Amino acid sequence: MTVGFRLAHRALCWLCTLVALFAVPVHAAPAVFKDDMAQRTQACTTCHGAQGRAGPDGYYPRIAGKPADYLYAQLLHFRDGRRTYAPMAHLLEPLNDDYLRDMARHFAALSVPYAAPVPVPVSAEALKRGQQLAQHGDPARQLPACTQCHGAALTGVLPATPGLLGLPRDYLNAQLGAWRNGLRRAHAPDCMADIAQRLSQADVSAVSGWLASQPVPAHTQPAPANGQPLPLDCGHPGVSVKTTQTGGQP
Numbered sequence: 001m002t003v004g005f006r007l008a009h010r011a012l013c014w015l016c017t018l019v020a021l022f023a024v025p026v027h028a029a030p031a032v033f034k035d036d037m038a039q040r041t042q043a044c045t046t047c048h049g050a051q052g053r054a055g056p057d058g059y060y061p062r063i064a065g066k067p068a069d070y071l072y073a074q075l076l077h078f079r080d081g082r083r084t085y086a087p088m089a090h091l092l093e094p095l096n097d098d099y100l101r102d103m104a105r106h107f108a109a110l111s112v113p114y115a116a117p118v119p120v121p122v123s124a125e126a127l128k129r130g131q132q133l134a135q136h137g138d139p140a141r142q143l144p145a146c147t148q149c150h151g152a153a154l155t156g157v158l159p160a161t162p163g164l165l166g167l168p169r170d171y172l173n174a175q176l177g178a179w180r181n182g183l184r185r186a187h188a189p190d191c192m193a194d195i196a197q198r199l200s201q202a203d204v205s206a207v208s209g210w211l212a213s214q215p216v217p218a219h220t221q222p223a224p225a226n227g228q229p230l231p232l233d234c235g236h237p238g239v240s241v242k243t244t245q246t247g248g249q250p
């Protein structure tokens with residue numbers, strides 16, 4: 001609540017702040033406020049960790065280094081109700097599209113180290129099933145391999161498919177669960193909703209467990225778009241950080 005108010009205030013009233021600074025008597029030594037990215041994203045890093053590397057609680061996801069179009073789409077999803085997490089929706093509600101695009105670009109450009117994976121308490125059998133699903137899918141359930149869309153190294157594919165490594169198991173379980181029960185939605189056709197429906201509960205647990213226990217490869221960047229047709233159609237938000245960028249920054 002306080003954090004949300006602070007950020008909203010900064011977004012909307014930096015001009016007022018500037019005016020206020022001039023109005024303060026010189027001996028009052030006002031705190032200097034700079035509307036730079038460090039200030040804008042301070043509230044974000046209290047949950048998402050320094051530079052968006054992931055929160056300390058084993059749930060708040062990493063956002064650093066994910067594709068800019070993906071991050072931007074998620075900020076719109078939270079702000080506009082296609083994803084549900086009240087503190088973020090509250091924080092983003094007063095922010096306009098340009099502001100969200102700038103933040104997406106900022107976090108996408110950060111190349112910062114990943115923590116080593118923590119041991120995951122799942123059976124060897126479940127890990128094997130998880131690896132099978134991630135790398136080969138399951139024709140019997142009409143499940144494509146996760147790697148077909150998320151990249152051979154699972155570090156994501158430009159322009160808007162995120163990587164699946166370096167995320168906590170609880171977060172992965174929660175996202176697949178949210179797609180299964182309609183609490184998380186992406187633009188139609190929502191391929192991840194189809195995939196999540198085709199996974200059994202045990203499969204969700206197996207694939208999340210395997211993904212969360214993998215070390216992140218040395219090259220962590222998303223792969224370039226390869227033009228290959230996807231095994232299922234996935235909607236795109238129809239907006240791009242690069243092509244609709246108006247911020248005038250490189």
Ligand code: HEC
Nearest residue numbers: 043044047060061063071074075083085087088091103174
């Ligand atoms: C109160 C803690 C909190 C704050 C503050 C916060 N976030 Fe989040 N954020 C979360 C949680 C928790 C999730 C995952 C929610 C879910 O389960 O879907 C999330 C998800 C995200 C995602 C989606 C990540 C993905 O891989 O899909 C993005 C992007 C994001 N946050 C960006 C931001 C930005 C930018 C800010 C600052 C303006 C911010 N967050 C502030 C807690 C927070």
Ligand code: HEC
Nearest residue numbers: 144145146149161162172175186191192207230231232234
């Ligand atoms: C047909 C392509 C496709 C396949 C196959 C696919 N995904 Fe995805 N996945 C996507 C797209 C596109 C997104 C981004 C959706 C959005 O914009 O919210 C996504 C997002 C996700 C996310 C959210 C990541 C985050 O940071 O919040 C998870 C988790 C996920 N996929 C897991 C999986 C798993 C596990 C598999 C294999 C069982 C899989 N996906 C297979 C296309 C695919």
